[in-house]
Amino acid sequence: MKTATLYNLYQQHFLVDTDTRNIRKNTIFFALKGDNFNGNTFAEQALKLGASYAVVDEKEFQTNDRILLVTNVLKALQELANFHRKQLHIPIIGLTGSNGKTTTKELIHVVLSKKLNTVATKGNLNNHIGVPLTLLSMTDKTELGIVEMGANHQKEIEFLCTICEPDFGYVTNFGKAHLEGFGGIEGVIKGKSELYTFLKANQKTTFVNADDAIQVKKTKGVKAVSFTTEAIKFLEVNPFVKLSYGNTTIQSNLIGKYNFTNIAAAIAMGTYFKISETAIKEAIESYVPANNRSQILTTKHNTIILDAYNANPSSMQVALENFDTLKAPSKVVILGDMFELGKESVHEHQVIVDVATAFNFDEIYFVGENFNIAKTNKPQFKTYQAFEDFLKKNPLKNSSILIKGSRGMRLERILEFIG
Missing domain, CATH: 3.90.190.20 (Mur ligase, C-terminal domain)
Incomplete structure (x- = not known):
């Protein structure tokens, strides 16, 4: 089945699911496979639970005309997401890094949502399945998307960029995470910098912490919007981070000085997208971390x-x-x-x-x-x-x-x- 044909069906309800335990009415069920399961076997069940269509890649499970056969379900999901991304015509911010991705993503989301209808990655659905699902959760009412991208090997960020095609990017930091897959800290830097490579090749823009020498070096030649501790000032942490910028003082609900940069990035993006100082303050002060994160x-x-x-x-x-x-x-x-x-x-x-x-x-x-x-x-x-x-x-x-x-x-x- 051609992606364009599948897209016409998706446009009926703009709903996609991959788990029959959480199936929604009128959704398209994608029968993904894993090490210990075969989603093809759940296709008929998905229809009974309310799905409009099910997508499978094993012919024996195509038992009626609402079960659609493709060569590879995962690839079909990814291609559909990219096709949809091209139709959206909205700015998308791609976000990666070793630490603080999800907290930063949520901070950016609450800030930009003060002005724009913003859709962001839910939880940490940031891999080769989560990124497509995030894109497919956006509709014609979405004005801006925030896509978190995780990786534990080289070339993963590069691949995720080809799906979500970000207009803006931000790397939180380079740290000692997933050293086994990346092959050491230099591998981490190389792997996460694949976002910068995409942005540079496509003449897109990145946000950069100008106080991070490695980030500055890696973004050479990339269109950049920088922020520094001179413009956004750390005040104290006792136990929550307090900071100031412009004429505004912000008392966050985030502990640890390490969260200062995450907040600063959200402020920088809010300023870039013309969110008022008052609205940025309200957004950040309203954000309370959950899910066992600080x-x-x-x-x-x-x-x-x-x-x-x-x-x-x-x-x-x-x-x-x-x-x-x-x-x-x-x-x-x-x-x-x-x-x-x-x-x-x-x-x-x-x-x-x-x-x-x-x-x-x-x-x-x-x-x-x-x-x-x-x-x-x-x-x-x-x-x-x-x-x-x-x-x-x-x-x-x-x-x-x-x-x-x-x-x-x-x-x-x-x-x-x-x-």
């Missing part, structure tokens, strides 16, 4: 900084540095393993152990197989369950507690035992 939770016995959505050596270190600056009578640190570090894993976990123990925290606990083999005199727990069992017998009270680890560690489970 959340501050006040319980009966403790104050908790929950930053358990993701972790890598770069984000782990700045989280520890920030926690050290906070004023609290008792500070407890709970760190879980960092994943996808490859051959650097042993070294990077030891570095974080050394950094954490160098601070004067009252208690430090290391959780996971990688932290368990590091050298330290602090308590180590090979499994989450072992740490949970310890907490049940040794409850934490009257403390400020930092919880940080990779998503796979699911350290938010600890909350039940440290209330």
Whole structure:
């Protein structure tokens, strides 16, 4: 089936789904495949649940005229998304980086939504499936799109750019994330800079943190809109970031000085798209992080900084540095393993152990197989369950507690035992 023909069907309702557990009425169901499932087998079920059409790539499942056969379902989804992007005729901001992508994306979204009908990536649907779904969630009423792009290998950002064709770009930073797939920090820089390569080749524009020497170097020859700490000034963090620009002071709900740059980027884009200072202030001050990202939770016995959505050596270190600056009578640190570090894993976990123990925290606990083999005199727990069992017998009270680890560690489970 030709993309243009499929697009005519999509235009009837502008709805696309890939999971029958969340199917919507009148949607087009794309029967994607995974390592442990074959979406083709759910095509008929999708129609029964309300889908208008189902797209499959195995002929035996094309059992009626509302089940459409293509050569490859994933490729059909990606081509449909790109075809739709070309019809939208709206500016799209492409966003990537090692740390802070989702928070920055959400900040940009709340700021630009003050003036424009803006659609942004939901959650972290930022891969070869999530990017097409984000584009296909935009309609003729959308005035601007924000597409988060994630990657853990070379050429992924390059490919995602060919789907979403961004008019603007922003790289939050280059950090020690996905070192295994990228092949080290230089590989990270090269991989994330594929966004800059696309923007330069297509004479598009990037936003640049002019205080970041690597970003400045990598954007040479690219049309750029720069922002600096001279124009957007950091004031304090206690525990939330406070900053100023123009005649405006902004008190955010984001902890950690590392979030200052994320806020500054949103301000720079708001200014570029002519959002008023008052509206930018209102937007940023209204934003409250969720989904285990730098959340501050006040319980009966403790104050908790929950930053358990993701972790890598770069984000782990700045989280520890920030926690050290906070004023609290008792500070407890709970760190879980960092994943996808490859051959650097042993070294990077030891570095974080050394950094954490160098601070004067009252208690430090290391959780996971990688932290368990590091050298330290602090308590180590090979499994989450072992740490949970310890907490049940040794409850934490009257403390400020930092919880940080990779998503796979699911350290938010600890909350039940440290209330």
